[in-house]
Amino acid sequence: MNQSTPITPPTSRSDIENLSxxxxxxxxxDSIVAWGRxxxxxxxxxxxxxxxxxxxxxxxxxxxxxRFGAEVVRFSPRQSDLLLVAGTITEKMxxxxxxxxxxxxxxxxxxxxxxxxxxxxxxxxxxxxxxxxKVVPVDVYVPGCPPTPxxxxxxxxxxxxxxxxxxxxxxxxxxxxxxxxxxxxxLAK
Amino acid sequence: MSRIEDLRSxxxxxxxxxxxxxxxxxxxxxLLVSKEDIIEVMKYLRSxxxxxxxxxxxxxxxxxxxxxxxxxxxxxxxxxTQRLRVKCQVGDGETIDSMTPVWRCANWFEREAYxxxxxxxxxxxxxxxxxxxxxxxxxxxRKDYDPNHQQHCTTALPIEFGDGFNANNLPENLxxxxxxxxxxxxxxxxxxxxxxxxxxxxxxxxxxxxLHRCFEKMAETxxxxxxxPYTDRLNYCSAPINNVGYCKTVERLLGVEVPSKAQAMRIxxxxxxxxxxxxVCIGANAVDLGALTGFFHLFTYRExxxxxxxxxxxxxxxxxxxxxxxxxxDAPQGWFDDVLDTCKKIRKGVGELDKLLTGxxxxxxxxxxxxxxxxxxxxxxxxxxxxxxxxxxxxxxxKLTPYYGYNTLDxxxxxxxxxxxxxxxxxxxxxxxxxxxxxxxxxxxVPGGDxxxxxxxxxxxxxxxxxxxxxxxxxxxxxxIHGLRPPKGEIYDCLESANGELGFYLVSDGSGSPxxxxxxxxxxxxxxxxxxxxTGGLIADAVAMLGSVNIVAGELDR
Numbered sequence: 001m002n003q004s005t006p007i008t009p010p011t012s013r014s015d016i017e018n019l020s021x022x023x024x025x026x027x028x029x030d031s032i033v034a035w036g037r038x039x040x041x042x043x044x045x046x047x048x049x050x051x052x053x054x055x056x057x058x059x060x061x062x063x064x065x066x067r068f069g070a071e072v073v074r075f076s077p078r079q080s081d082l083l084l085v086a087g088t089i090t091e092k093m094x095x096x097x098x099x100x101x102x103x104x105x106x107x108x109x110x111x112x113x114x115x116x117x118x119x120x121x122x123x124x125x126x127x128x129x130x131x132x133x134k135v136v137p138v139d140v141y142v143p144g145c146p147p148t149p150x151x152x153x154x155x156x157x158x159x160x161x162x163x164x165x166x167x168x169x170x171x172x173x174x175x176x177x178x179x180x181x182x183x184x185x186x187l188a189k
Numbered sequence: 190m191s192r193i194e195d196l197r198s199x200x201x202x203x204x205x206x207x208x209x210x211x212x213x214x215x216x217x218x219x220l221l222v223s224k225e226d227i228i229e230v231m232k233y234l235r236s237x238x239x240x241x242x243x244x245x246x247x248x249x250x251x252x253x254x255x256x257x258x259x260x261x262x263x264x265x266x267x268x269x270t271q272r273l274r275v276k277c278q279v280g281d282g283e284t285i286d287s288m289t290p291v292w293r294c295a296n297w298f299e300r301e302a303y304x305x306x307x308x309x310x311x312x313x314x315x316x317x318x319x320x321x322x323x324x325x326x327x328x329x330x331r332k333d334y335d336p337n338h339q340q341h342c343t344t345a346l347p348i349e350f351g352d353g354f355n356a357n358n359l360p361e362n363l364x365x366x367x368x369x370x371x372x373x374x375x376x377x378x379x380x381x382x383x384x385x386x387x388x389x390x391x392x393x394x395x396x397x398x399x400l401h402r403c404f405e406k407m408a409e410t411x412x413x414x415x416x417x418p419y420t421d422r423l424n425y426c427s428a429p430i431n432n433v434g435y436c437k438t439v440e441r442l443l444g445v446e447v448p449s450k451a452q453a454m455r456i457x458x459x460x461x462x463x464x465x466x467x468x469v470c471i472g473a474n475a476v477d478l479g480a481l482t483g484f485f486h487l488f489t490y491r492e493x494x495x496x497x498x499x500x501x502x503x504x505x506x507x508x509x510x511x512x513x514x515x516x517x518x519d520a521p522q523g524w525f526d527d528v529l530d531t532c533k534k535i536r537k538g539v540g541e542l543d544k545l546l547t548g549x550x551x552x553x554x555x556x557x558x559x560x561x562x563x564x565x566x567x568x569x570x571x572x573x574x575x576x577x578x579x580x581x582x583x584x585x586x587x588k589l590t591p592y593y594g595y596n597t598l599d600x601x602x603x604x605x606x607x608x609x610x611x612x613x614x615x616x617x618x619x620x621x622x623x624x625x626x627x628x629x630x631x632x633x634x635v636p637g638g639d640x641x642x643x644x645x646x647x648x649x650x651x652x653x654x655x656x657x658x659x660x661x662x663x664x665x666x667x668x669x670i671h672g673l674r675p676p677k678g679e680i681y682d683c684l685e686s687a688n689g690e691l692g693f694y695l696v697s698d699g700s701g702s703p704x705x706x707x708x709x710x711x712x713x714x715x716x717x718x719x720x721x722x723x724t725g726g727l728i729a730d731a732v733a734m735l736g737s738v739n740i741v742a743g744e745l746d747r
Contacts, residue, residue: 046371048378049400049743050425053469054506057495060488075373091342092322093370093378093399099345100371122418124337125403126329127321146506184343 030166037081037107038163039069041156044080044104046097049087051114054146063149068156077103082159083136086146088116089129098181101136109163111140111155114147121145137175192271193218196239203233215442215680217274224260224277228286231262231275235291240264240273241568244683245709246288246298248306249696252332256280258308262288263681263694263709267568267584274681279308287313294571294714305330305405315351320398320746322346329406336406348382350392359384363391366728370399374477374732378742381723381731388727393720400742408706412672413439413513416703421507423691423708424744426469427462429455429498430686432511437592438682438693439513442675443647449636451515452593456631457528458510459684460624464535465494466687466739467575467617474614474736475546478555483545490538493531500524513673514648515641525632532625532632539621546614556610560722560734567608571714573689575616576738580608586685600627610737647673672701681709688712688739710744 020026043065047055058065065071074080077100089097101110112132115121118141120130132138139162142155162169177187196218197211207230210221222230234240242265249259256278264273279285287310288295299310300319307328310316318325322342327334348356348365356365363384369375378399384392404423408416420435421428433455440447447455468487475483495505500521502510510517546552562572567580577584585602587595603619605612641648645664654661677699683692692709715738723731 047376049402050422050428050507052376053425056469056484057488057492057505060492061485062489062492075371088400088402090322090399090401091325091339092401094341095343095345096371096399123402123407125407126334126336126338126340127325127401127403128339130339148505180341181343 031164034164034166038160041068041070041082041109041159042072042074042080043070043082043084043111044075044077044100045073045084045086046100047084047086048089048093049116051086051117051146054149055084055086055113055152058149058152063153065153065156068153068160070156077101078105080104081108083108083110084113085110085117085132086113088121088123089132089135090127091129092127094129094135095181097132098135098177102177109139109159110136111142111159112138113142113152113155115143115145118143135178135181137169137172139169139172192269196271196273200230203237204230215678217272217679217681220273220275222275222277224279224283224285227260227275227277228288228291231288231291234264234273234275238268240266240271242267243288243292243294243298243571244690244692244714245694245707246295246302247694247707248302248308248330249705249707250306250331254278256283258306260285260302260308261694261707263692265690267582267589270590272681281307282309284309284311286311289313292571293569294717297713297717304328307331318398320401322398329403334406336403336410346396348394350382350384350394352392354384354392359392362386368731370396374735376473376735376740376742378746379735379740381719381735383723383728383731385728388729390723390726390728390731393724393731395716395720397716398746400746402743402747404708404747405706408703410702412701413675413703414673416706417511417513418507418509421509422743423710423747424466424686424688424741425507426739426741427459427466427687428507429458429462429510430466430684430691432509433459434682434684434686434691435693436511436513437684438680438695439673439675441682442678442680442695442697443513443673445514445642445644445647447515448639448642449594450638451640453631453635454516454520454640455511456593456595456598457525457628458508460628460631461494461497461528463624463687464621465491467621470687470736470739471542471546471614471617474610474733474739475552477732477736478552480546480549480552483542486538486545487542490535493534497524497527497531500527512641512648514644515639519640525635528632529629532628536622536625539618539625543618547618553611555729555733556614556737558607559610559726559730560608560737562608562718562722564608566718570718572718573711573714574685574687575613575620575689576608576715577689578603579605579612579616581606586683586690592684595627598627598630600624610733613737674699674701683709686711688741688744689715691744708744708747710747712738712740712745716740716745 112118117132120128140155140159142151144151207226244265245263247261258279262275302308304318323346324342366383366385369380370378380396382394383390420431423431468491472484472487498508562580564581567577583604600623603616605616650661650664655665675697679696681694683690689711694707696705698704
């Protein structure tokens with residue numbers, strides 16, 4: 001605001017609008033909330049394998065995820081809103097991943113880093129979950145084995161775009177606990 | 190008289206009432222005994238001081254045989270460097286004596302053989318599944334188990350301690366505490382179950398297998414060269430060492446030796462990997478104790494090594510750089526100068542790390558005296574690598590049984606005295622300096638010549654031959670379709686990885702893919718000791734200890 005011009009008391013509606021433009025801009029509540037959300041993602045680094053090591057590089061000094069407002073890693077699902085699954089999820093790990101996801105508070109997002117998390121990768125094998133989307137809804141898949149840190153940053157930026165534009169997420173909205181975990185938890189089909 | 194003749198005459202006199210067969214197969218000494226005699230023979234081999242290390246116990250499945258399974262033990266003597274493979278046959282549903290009274294480290298190996306093959310060990314203290322989940326049905330490494338048959342696990346295993354106690358029936362003064370597998374100090378996939386008396390751990394149990402990616406089954410279903418990318422993902426902190434270890438094993442079975450240039454490149458890659466592996470270990474260990482700076486600092490240097498790998502092959506972490514018979518490609522021009530340049534920077538970085546931590550009061554208070562272990566106990570548990578050397582045992586395969594010309598290089602093997610977390614840290618720091626020395630010696634005098642052998646039955650022809658002449662095309666076609674085919678036989682080969690002895694036991698039936706490939710991961714034996722190590726200590730010390738043993742889940746669970 002220009003300090004030298006004195007503010008004259010508004011007399012009409014158009015005056016009010018002109019006045020407000022001097023010190024404010026208008027927006028919708030949705031987009032301002034989305035703007036805040038996209039720039040303060042707190043990831044839960046669910047790093048299990050090789051991708052976890054590359055995730056360290058993403059957090060590290062050279063690639064620095066802090067530039068995207070997402071450097072505050074939280075190991076408590078209650079405090080994080082981005083589940084960053086980095087690495088192979090085995091059948092043994094699947095119920096734990098599901099449990100962690102369910103403990104996270106809304107709004108929550110899932111980024112699947114690497115082909116193992118996305119599809120089982122080249123482990124077409126008896127003890128490897130063939131993609132975490134069998135258990136939790138995934139917003140962004142980042143390919144690679146492991147993906148380069150640039151690819152992960154690109155994935156995070158894609159997610160930020162989704163959040164900024166409030167893109168509908170039917171896979172998330174329609175998600176319910178999958179079988180056989182659902183029946184095991186005592187929930188009806 | 191050769192060593193095998195020595196052993197034969199000695200066994201003949203000492204164990205005259207037993208029947209056994211002793212022979213040499215592809216350079217390895219093999220002892221066949223019946224399962225009734227196995228415990229006696231092993232007791233003798235240990236108590237006579239002939240062999241002090243039990244490196245590995247594993248099963249092999251031959252479904253068409255009357256006695257279906259082989260149980261294979263690998264013994265090693267750190268004094269005479271002699272190795273012995275002891276084998277005996279067990280039928281389906283039969284039992285074999287557990288080796289746990291002789292070597293404590295047999296415990297987990299036998300559980301693994303039970304889990305993956307269904308071999309029953311009599312007298313084993315806790316014969317339960319270890320790698321697959323508790324709802325798993327069947328034994329996946331049997332030949333009749335479909336590799337692609339997944340079974341979902343719906344629940345996490347509740348807290349249980351081996352002695353019959355669980356979360357609900359603990360004495361009143363104890364509180365059950367579950368740590369992991371999703372926990373900042375467990376680096377992904379380890380689970381520790383503890384019963385706490387105040388801050389003290391009075392019972393502890395660990396659960397592994399959260400990253401059991403079926404490496405061994407995958408190896409059986411892929412051709413020899415296709416297995417190399419899988420080996421990358423064993424110890425992913427130092428992937429090239431696994432590549433070399435695997436290729437070295439196959440090459441020994443094939444009876445070929447890689448050219449000296451490939452050997453030099455392999456040494457450089459392995460030593461660089463050792464350094465960056467120690468970076469992750471020390472960095473993560475320090476982070477767990479609250480010193481975040483070290484991690485950021487060390488990753489700057491780790492990125493430099495990634496850049497070197499990228500120049501060589503395009504990949505950063507999982508490089509798959511070796512091929513059976515040599516390297517995948519030659520180093521680009523000026524690469525060795527880049528290596529020397531990076532070494533200078535890393536040396537500076539290691540010096541800074543040294544200043545940051547070695548004299549740091551908090552670091553010393555948190556690590557000195559924590560997790561100390563005696564040399565004898567470390568050997569009994571089958572320790573290896575920096576953890577073993579920190580306990581005062583000077584055992585480094587690069588010195589003891591040199592390969593690739595390590596004997597011509599000038600380097601020292603640092604050893605500690607108490608085996609505690611601080612000693613392990615000191616050993617690792619010094620090892621990084623020694624690795625830099627090795628790299629500099631090799632990179633300054635890289636031999637000329639080819640980077641791979643040119644045997645048309647082993648190595649793919651160059652692309653210009655494939656596209657340029659019919660012979661190259663034919664050779665390429667044959668090798669892709671049939672794969673390289675080592676002779677029928679079996680072999681165990683090992684090298685000194687960042688964590689200690691990394692071994693591969695390879696059984697070939699003459700076909701294009703391994704019949705059985707067993708990895709002897711160094712941290713599998715070391716982590717076995719972990720529950721005992723943390724019992725009686727503070728919960729905060731358990732975190733320090735977990736970081737210091739450098740357990741890598743990919744290698745532990747395979």
